[in-house]
Amino acid sequence: MSRAIGLSAEQARRFPDYPFRGFWFSQGGARQHYLDEGVGRPLLMLHGNPSWSYLWRHVVLGLRDTYRCVAPDLMGMGLSDRLDDPVGTPIAVHRASELNRLVDHLVEEHGAPEHGWTLVTHDWGGPIGLRLARLRPGTVGRLVFLNTTGFSWPADYRLPRGLRAIRHWPLSRLTHHTNGFVHAAVRLGVSGPLPTAVRAAYLAPYRRPRDRGAVLRFVKDIPLGPTDIGWTEAQRLGDDLDSLTGLPTFIGWGMRDPVFHDVLLAEWTRRLPQAALHLYPHAGHYVMEDAADRLVHDLRAFLSSSDSRLPRLAPPHDSVTRFRKGAPG
Incomplete structure (x- = not known):
């Protein structure tokens, strides 16, 4: 069963720096919303x-002149429909499978290449993206990790x-019904206060308890130890x-993150010592908010320097042009 949320794409476009049209892809009768901006190697x-x-708006605006920026709303989040996710399997596994179908859709119907994709990940996007890479051997050609884990x-x-x-109950129930976790994230996840309209944009898709089931599920699924549902998968x-150490890799880290702090950064650098490391001393968890300009600059330099290591990109064909002009997504 799926449920649409109360926030429309037209309402979302009124938020600061989010002028994107957006597209929709059917996931077994439920709609997934995603951005698809620019033409070039897909990010x-x-x-x-x-x-x-909305989290990626500055990165999309800063890179879409050279790269094809695809930014989905995970099912159950953002403008995507809400699902009744089955229990017994980590929610991230479901999200990776859905993204696999979305990439198939873009490759088969909208001119995206089969190979040479760049994963740009944050928070739970890291584990989900790495699961996607496992499902699609050879598809991912570069990796970007921003305050995440894997x-x-x-x-x-x-x-x-x-x-x-x-x-844990009962506090999880109280947090769910008051939207306390989302409110805390947009206040504690940045090093300085966000403008009121930006904070409202982050909160908007999660205004009603029925809109934030996935939010609570992700918190419960954090794999901290062997008894947690996602531990083996992690x-x-x-x-x-x-198997990914040969890929060009960028690690960008907000050093004031209260959750993804230096213990996790040290683990990334131990596992991927060849990665290009960029530290943002005054940025919090939402490094793309606190250090937007610097992050975009560093990402562009990294991408430009490693483009030659990816398969040659074919020119966009007619289906991409029609898609951009308004063919259904």
Whole structure:
């Protein structure tokens, strides 16, 4: 069963710096919303919890002159329809499978290449993106990790007390009904206050309790130890990183992140010592908010320097042109 949310794409375009048309893809009767801006090598931008494609607006606006920026709203989040996700399987596994179908759609019907995609990931987008890479061997040609994870959490990592608490009843129920987690994220995830309209944009898709089921599910699914539902899968993702060490990799890190802090950064650099490392000392979890201009500059330099390592990109064909002019997504 799926449910549409109360926020329309037209309303979303009124938010600051989000002038995008947006497209829709049917996932078994449920609609997934995504941005598809620019023409060039595709960048697949994956948000985490509790955000949506609005998170990527500065990156999309800054790179769409040279790259094809695809930024989905994960099912159950943003403008995408809400689902009744089955229990017993980590929610990230479902989201990766849905993204796999979306990429198939873009390749088969809208001129996207089969190979040479760049994963640009944040928060839960990291584990979801790495699962997608496993589902599509050879599709991903570059990796960008921004304040995320992609392995089982290190033994010396401690989740902040407040986040630990809302993983369990009754506090999780209270947080869910008051939208407390989303409110906290947009205040504590940045180093300086966001403008009121920007904060409202982050909150808008999650105004009603029925709109934020996936938000709560992601919190409960954080794989902190062997008894958590996603622990085994997180270990597999960490093992998979060994097969990706030859890919051009960018790690960008907001150093004031209260959750994804230096313990996780150290684990990334241990596992991927060849990665281009960019630290943003004054940025929090939402590094693309606190350090937008610098991040876009650094990403452009990284992408430009590694474009030659990807398969040659064919010119866009007529289906892409028709798609851009308004053919159904």
